[in-house]
Amino acid sequence: NTISVIGLGYIGLPTAAVIASRRKKVIGVDVNQHAVDTINRGDIHIVEPELDIVVHAAVKEGYLRATTEPEPADAFLIAVPTPFKAENGNDHVPDLSYIEAASKNIAPVLKKGDLVILESTSPVGATEQMAAWLAEARSDLTFPQTHGEDSDIRVAHCPERVLPGHVVRELVENDRVIGGMTAKCSEAATKLYKIFVEGECITTTARTAEMAKLTENSFRDVNIAFANELSIICDKLDINVWELIRLANRHPRVNILQPGPGVGGHCIAVDPWFIVSETPEEARLIRTAREVNDGKPQWVIGKVNEAVGKFLSHHPDKTAKDVTIACFGLAFKPDIDDLRESPALKIAENIVSRHPGRVLLVEPNIAELPKGKAVGGNLADQQQALEIADVVVLLVDHKPFKSIPSTRVKIDYLVDSRGVWEVR
Ligand code: SAJ
Numbered sequence: 001n002t003i004s005v006i007g008l009g010y011i012g013l014p015t016a017a018v019i020a021s022r023r024k025k026v027i028g029v030d031v032n033q034h035a036v037d038t039i040n041r042g043d044i045h046i047v048e049p050e051l052d053i054v055v056h057a058a059v060k061e062g063y064l065r066a067t068t069e070p071e072p073a074d075a076f077l078i079a080v081p082t083p084f085k086a087e088n089g090n091d092h093v094p095d096l097s098y099i100e101a102a103s104k105n106i107a108p109v110l111k112k113g114d115l116v117i118l119e120s121t122s123p124v125g126a127t128e129q130m131a132a133w134l135a136e137a138r139s140d141l142t143f144p145q146t147h148g149e150d151s152d153i154r155v156a157h158c159p160e161r162v163l164p165g166h167v168v169r170e171l172v173e174n175d176r177v178i179g180g181m182t183a184k185c186s187e188a189a190t191k192l193y194k195i196f197v198e199g200e201c202i203t204t205t206a207r208t209a210e211m212a213k214l215t216e217n218s219f220r221d222v223n224i225a226f227a228n229e230l231s232i233i234c235d236k237l238d239i240n241v242w243e244l245i246r247l248a249n250r251h252p253r254v255n256i257l258q259p260g261p262g263v264g265g266h267c268i269a270v271d272p273w274f275i276v277s278e279t280p281e282e283a284r285l286i287r288t289a290r291e292v293n294d295g296k297p298q299w300v301i302g303k304v305n306e307a308v309g310k311f312l313s314h315h316p317d318k319t320a321k322d323v324t325i326a327c328f329g330l331a332f333k334p335d336i337d338d339l340r341e342s343p344a345l346k347i348a349e350n351i352v353s354r355h356p357g358r359v360l361l362v363e364p365n366i367a368e369l370p371k372g373k374a375v376g377g378n379l380a381d382q383q384q385a386l387e388i389a390d391v392v393v394l395l396v397d398h399k400p401f402k403s404i405p406s407t408r409v410k411i412d413y414l415v416d417s418r419g420v421w422e423v424r
Pocket of ligand 1: 121217
């Protein structure tokens with residue numbers, strides 16, 4: 001049996017490689033020629049721990065091959081992006097164009113008995129829409145929406161739920177929600193996931209599976225928003241929010257998450273909008289949580305301005321031009337090198353573009369700053385930045401920062417969005 005994975009990004013590539021590591025023939029398809037060439041050399045074009053070893057072995061042993069054009073297979077796993085777009089005055093409408101393109105791309109190579117699985121995080125109804133696009137392109141085949149259990153093609157939604165940084169392990173260990181358009185679709189998809197999933201495979205409908213994934217990330221977003229709102233309230237009331245949360249979490253039924261500079265990454269800041277855009281009247285809390293988290297970077301920037309103001313009021317001989325600000329951390333979360341959709345990066349860019357003095361950027365997980373970003377120049381050394389900075393801004397709780405004793409940090413002019421140096 002041959003399995004084809006469409007979209008070789010952060011989810012598709014690890015999935016393809018893990019299936020291939022189980023000695024199944026996998027054809028990976030991606031529109032990006034550079035990604036295809038890199039994979040066929042046994043290398044990877046994205047950053048994810050352990051992935052390089054798995055891909056290298058799978059390619060070398062001949063189980064994984066990448067191409068830009070779809071080929072016939074027995075199962076197709078679609079893992080393409082589902083961002084949002086602005087439409088009719090609404091800024092957060094799900095953009096299904098990548099799913100549409102992938103459906104139209106694989107339709108010509110489909111044959112009776114094939115299974116098509118949508119893995120991309122999707123708004124409710126997207127799997128049915130995908131099946132409709134497939135049916136439109138192949139009137140010679142039957143699909144579940146018209147032929148139910150007797151259809152030629154099986155269709156299911158099985159959302160990915162792996163944590164970036166732990167993808168290779170979580171792909172295997174996590175439970176999977178399998179939403180077939182019919183019971184037989186779920187059965188076929190379960191059989192496929194059993195090849196590599198050690199967690200439980202739980203079946204449901206496609207719509208429930210879609211909503212389950214959106215719910216998981218909205219749950220986390222709402223809970224982070226609660227922590228972020230608390231941090232703003234506590235700042236006003238002059239209470240240390242990290243101490244407060246530690247104390248409240250001593251209650252057996254309270255488990256508050258950690259405040260930060262905002263919510264980054266591709267998932268948690270996006271998926272809740274898929275619920276809001278479908279049910280704008282009803283999804284009030286979910287929308288507010290998004291707004292609270294999206295507003296946090298601006299609040300941190302305000303705190304940095306306050307700290308600079310405080311420094312200047314204590315040093316009347318200086319002007320803003322003389323003030324050196326050091327930003328610690330640019331990644332979207334601790335101990336990774338991923339700067340995509342990072343609130344820390346956004347804050348740093350804002351400081352760099354507006355502050356007339358020197359800005360030092362410290363990010364121990366990357367070797368150089370990304371090109372084409374507002375934050376050009378070299379990265380600063382962590383020790384040196386601490387010594388020469390007048391105002392210190394902690395944006396990500398990377399391990400190397402946690403091991404710096406707070407006594408070494410200029411506490412009077414510190415903005416600590418993560419409570420790393422403020423707590424001790
Ligand atoms: N964050 C906080 N405070 C916290 C926890 C997180 O501010 O207490 C921030 C992080 O710094 C980061 C953002 O939230 O900026 C998201 O980080 P994360 O680690 O919570 O999640 P992601 O985006 O890396 O991965 C999430 C996961 N979803 C859930 O935990 C419910 C993952 O399992 C999903 O597969 C992934 O989204 C996805 O692809 O949808």
